[in-house]
Amino acid sequence: MQHRRKFLIPAIVLGIVFILPILVHKNGYFLHLITIVTINVILAVSLRLVLLTGHFNLGHAAFAGIGAYTSAILATKLGFPFIVDLLAAGVFASVIACLLGFAILRLRGIYFALATFTFASLTRLVIIYWDSLTGGPAGIRDIPFPNLFGFEVVTRLGLAYLGLFLAAACLSIIYLIENSRIGKTFKAISQAPDLGESVGVNVTGYNILAFAVASFFAGIAGGYYSHYITYISADRFEVFMSVFILIYNIVGGEASILGPIVGTIFMTLLNEPFRGYTQYEMVFFSISLMVCILLLPDGLISIPRRIFPYMIRFVKACGVH
Amino acid sequence: MEYSTFLAQNLLIALSLSGIYILIGVGVTLIFGIMHIANFAHGEFLMLGAFATYYFCVELFHLPYGFASLLSAFSVAMISLIVFRVIFQPLQGKFRATVTAALGLLLLLQSAGFLVFGIQEKSVPSPFPGTIRFGSMILPKERLMVIVAAFLLILGLLVFVRYTKPGRAMRAIEQNSSAAELMGVDVTGISRLGFIIGCTLAAIAGSLIAPLFLVEPSMGLIVVVKGFTIVILGGIGSVAGAIVGGLILGFMESFITLYFDSTLANIICWSLIIFVIVVKPTGLFGHAT
Numbered sequence: 175m176q177h178r179r180k181f182l183i184p185a186i187v188l189g190i191v192f193i194l195p196i197l198v199h200k201n202g203y204f205l206h207l208i209t210i211v212t213i214n215v216i217l218a219v220s221l222r223l224v225l226l227t228g229h230f231n232l233g234h235a236a237f238a239g240i241g242a243y244t245s246a247i248l249a250t251k252l253g254f255p256f257i258v259d260l261l262a263a264g265v266f267a268s269v270i271a272c273l274l275g276f277a278i279l280r281l282r283g284i285y286f287a288l289a290t291f292t293f294a295s296l297t298r299l300v301i302i303y304w305d306s307l308t309g310g311p312a313g314i315r316d317i318p319f320p321n322l323f324g325f326e327v328v329t330r331l332g333l334a335y336l337g338l339f340l341a342a343a344c345l346s347i348i349y350l351i352e353n354s355r356i357g358k359t360f361k362a363i364s365q366a367p368d369l370g371e372s373v374g375v376n377v378t379g380y381n382i383l384a385f386a387v388a389s390f391f392a393g394i395a396g397g398y399y400s401h402y403i404t405y406i407s408a409d410r411f412e413v414f415m416s417v418f419i420l421i422y423n424i425v426g427g428e429a430s431i432l433g434p435i436v437g438t439i440f441m442t443l444l445n446e447p448f449r450g451y452t453q454y455e456m457v458f459f460s461i462s463l464m465v466c467i468l469l470l471p472d473g474l475i476s477i478p479r480r481i482f483p484y485m486i487r488f489v490k491a492c493g494v495h
Numbered sequence: 496m497e498y499s500t501f502l503a504q505n506l507l508i509a510l511s512l513s514g515i516y517i518l519i520g521v522g523v524t525l526i527f528g529i530m531h532i533a534n535f536a537h538g539e540f541l542m543l544g545a546f547a548t549y550y551f552c553v554e555l556f557h558l559p560y561g562f563a564s565l566l567s568a569f570s571v572a573m574i575s576l577i578v579f580r581v582i583f584q585p586l587q588g589k590f591r592a593t594v595t596a597a598l599g600l601l602l603l604l605q606s607a608g609f610l611v612f613g614i615q616e617k618s619v620p621s622p623f624p625g626t627i628r629f630g631s632m633i634l635p636k637e638r639l640m641v642i643v644a645a646f647l648l649i650l651g652l653l654v655f656v657r658y659t660k661p662g663r664a665m666r667a668i669e670q671n672s673s674a675a676e677l678m679g680v681d682v683t684g685i686s687r688l689g690f691i692i693g694c695t696l697a698a699i700a701g702s703l704i705a706p707l708f709l710v711e712p713s714m715g716l717i718v719v720v721k722g723f724t725i726v727i728l729g730g731i732g733s734v735a736g737a738i739v740g741g742l743i744l745g746f747m748e749s750f751i752t753l754y755f756d757s758t759l760a761n762i763i764c765w766s767l768i769i770f771v772i773v774v775k776p777t778g779l780f781g782h783a784t
Binding site: 230288292293300302303414417421428459460461463468471 | 527533586589591594595605609716723727758762766768769773
C-alpha cells in the first residue's frame with residue numbers, strides 16, 4: 175500500500191504531462207512551448223549533476239551548443255540517421271567535457287564559474303570563426319527533422335511527444351544516478367572534498383564523471399534542439415542561455431531533482447503574458463528572479479514546506495469552531 | 496607616416512584603453528576581495544554612468560561635460576547604495592545566491608536600459624575636440640583626457656587603500672574578515688563603501704568612454720567580461736594585479752586587433768584566461784584564499 179502510494183503522485187503528474195500535447199494539439203504555439211520547455215528541463219536537470227558536486231557551472235549551454243552543432247553537421251554533411259546523431263552529440267559533448275574537466279575541475283567557487291563562463295564564450299567564438307565547418311555567423315540551415323526507424327517526425331505534435339519521451343528517459347537516468355551510490359558520492363564530495371579524498375574517494379574522478387554525464391545530456395538536448403528547429407546559429411547558445419539554465423536551478427531549488435523542473439516551467443510560463451513585448455519580458459523575468467532569491471532562499475520547491483505549518487494551524491482553527 | 500610614429504600612436508591608444516580597463520578591473524577586484532561578490536553587473540554601472548553623462552550633457556540640462564560626469568558618478572553611487580542594501584547585504588556570505596543575484600541584476604539593468612533609453616545608440620559630443628601634434632605624432636585630445644583621468648583616479652585609489660583608515664580596514668577585511676571584525680572594524684559599513692567605490696569607478700569609466708564610443712544599453716556585458724579577464728590575469732582581490740592585468744589586456748587587444756582582427760583577439764584573450772586559471776588560478780599577484 176505504502177509502495178503504491180509512493181508512485182501515485184508521480185504517475186498522475188506524468189499522465190497529465192503526456193496528455194497535455196493532445197489537449198492543446200490545435201495550437202501550434204503551445205506545442206512549440208512544450209517542446210522548448212522540455213529541452214530546457216533536460217538542460218537544467220543535467221546541470222544539476224554538476225551543481226551536486228559543488229561546482230558552479232556558468233557555461234552549460236556550451237555543451238548544448240557543441241551537441242547541436244555535432245548533430246547538425248553529422249546530419250547535413252554526412253547524412254547520419256537521427257538516433258546516431260543524437261548519441262554522437264552527447265558523446266562528443268561529454269568527451270569535450272572530460273578534456274576540459276581534467277584541466278579545471280580542481281578549481282572551486284568563483285574560479286570554476288569564471289573558467290566555465292570563459293569556455294562558453296570561447297566555444298561560441300570558435301563556432302563563429304571556424305566557418306568552413308560550422309557555417310560561421312550564418313549558422314547551419316536545413317537540418318532534417320528527426321527520423322525514427324524510417325518514419326520522419328514532422329508534425330509539431332509528434333515532435334512534442336518525441337521531446338517528452340526523450341526528457342522522460344534522460345530525467346529517469348539522472349534520477350537513478352542521483353539516488354545511487356554515485357550520486358551520494360557527488361553530494362559527499364561537495365560538502366567535504368578533502369575528507370573524501372582522505373578516505374580514498376577519487377574526488378577528481380567523480381567530479382569529471384558528473385561533469386561528463388551532465389554534458390552528455392546537455393549534448394543530447396542540444397542535438398534534439400537542432401533537429402527540432404532545423405536551423406542553428408551560434409547566437410542560440412550565447413552566454414545568457416547558460417545563465418538561464420543556472421537560474422532555473424537556483425529559482426526552483428537545489429534540494430531535489432524537482433527543483434530545476436519546477437524552476438524551468440515556472441520561469442518559462444511566467445514570461446508568457448509578455449509574449450511580443452520582449453523588452454518588458456526580460457525586466458519582469460529578472461525582477462521575479464531577484465524576488466525569488468531574496469524571499470525563497472531554498473527555491474520554489476520549499477513553498478509547500480513553508481506554508482504547511484500555516485495550513486495545519488488554519489485547519490485546526492477551523493476545527494475548533 | 497613613419498612606422499615608429501604609427502607604433503607610438505597605437506601605443507598611446509592602447510594605453511587609453513588600458514586606463515578604462517584598469518578602472519573596471521580595480522572595481523571588480525575590490526568588490527570581490529572585500530565581499531566575495533562576483534559582481535557580474537559591474538559593467539551595467541558603467542552603462543548607467545555613460546547614459547547619465549549623456550542625459551546630463553545632451554538631453555536634460557546641457558551641462559558642461561566635467562560637471563555632467565561628476566553628477567553621473569554621484570547618481571550611480573546612489574544607485575549602487577540601493578543595490579547593495581536591497582540585494583547584496585541580505586545575501587552576504589551565500590556564494591550561489593549572490594552570483595545568481597548579480598547575474599539577475601545584469602539582466603535587469605540591461606533590459607531596463609533598453610526599455611528606458613531605447614535601442615538607439617547615443618553619442619556624447621567630445622569635450623576636447625581636435626588633436627595635439629607631438630613631434631610627428633597626431634594624438635586625439637580625448638584619448639589623452641582618458642589617460643590622465645584614469646591615471647589620477649587610480650593613483651587616488653591606491654593612496655586611499657594604502658594610507659587612509661577605511662582603506663586599511665578594507666585590506667584587513669580582505670586578509671581576514673572575521674579577525675578584522677573582532678578588532679572592531681565595521682565589516683558591513685566598509686563593504687558598503689567598497690561596493691560604492693567600485694561601482695562609482697565603473698560609472699566614471701562610463702563617462703570617460705561616452706565621448707569615444709557609442710553609448711548603448713548592452714555595452715555593459717562586454718565590459719564586465721573584460722573586467723573579469725583582468726582580474727583573473729592579475730589575481731582576484733589584488734589592486735596591483737588589476738592594474739597590471741588591465742595593461743596586459745589593453746595592449747594585447749589593441750595590437751592583435753591592429754595586426755589581425757578583433758575576433759581572433761577575443762579568442763586569444765579567452766584562451767589566455769583558461770590557461771591562467773588552469774596553470775595559476777591566483778593570477779600574477781593574487782594569494783591563495
